[in-house]
Amino acid sequence: MKKQICWALGATMLMLVAGGASAVDKNxxxxxxxxxxxxxxxxxxxxxxxxxxxxxxxxQSKSASTNFWCSNGVNYQVSLDNGLSPDGGGKRQMVLSGGTPTDVIGYTLSPDKTSGTATGQSTPIPLTLTGEVKGTDYQDAKIGDYNDTVILTIDLAP
Known part of the structure; x- marks a missing residue:
């Protein structure tokens, strides 16, 4: 009986050694x-x-603010389009609701920053936009509500 136990134990050890030798690694x-x-x-x-x-x-001058963020280390640019009804020279204009295309009040709109480098989502960047209307641009305007929509874009700088 002793011989059989030793032989079985030896075969098991031989199998363990053979099994360990066939292992391969991969990254x-x-x-x-x-x-x-x-x-x-x-x-x-x-x-x-x-x-x-x-x-x-x-x-008249009025301001409004918003916040944005960009990925850490990204250089950004802030831009505004000319709105829905710019004059022939690209000047922004508010149009009288229900009026004709000539019922307009010109205005300017500018951001307090136009570019920079961001530090990530946890550090929002404040942006203030200031609009100005000259008294001469509305002194003869028809009564009513005037409006325009301008697209504000935050883009990755090249």
């Missing part, structure tokens, strides 16, 4: 790529409301 590479992107911190429109303009009231 597993783990990768990720973070892309540069920008986004606004909320979905609300920015609203600049000049309120009631009374002819003879002079130049």
């Amino acid at each position: 597993v590479q783990v990768k990720a790529k973070v892309v540069g992107t920008c986004d606004f911190t909320d979905a609300n429109d920015v609203v600049i409301d000049f309120g009631t303009l009374t002819p003879g009231g002079g130049d």
Whole structure:
């Protein structure tokens, strides 16, 4: 009986040694790529409301703010289009609701920053837009509600 036990034990050890010799290794590479992107911190429109303009009231200025973020290390650019009804020279104009295309009030709109380098989503970047209407641009305007829509774009700088 002793011989059989030793022989069975020896065969098991031989199998263990043979099994360990056939093991192979392979590297597993783990990768990720973070892309540069920008986004606004909320979905609300920015609203600049000049309120009631009374002819003879002079130049008016109003501001509104929003926040955005860009990926860490990204260079960004801030731009504004000319709105829905610019004049032939690219000047922005609010149009009288229900009026003719000539019932307009010209205005300017400018951001407080136009470019920079971001530090990531946890550090939102404040952006203030200032609109100005010259008193001479509304002194002869028809009464009513005037409006325009301008697209604000935050883009990755080249």
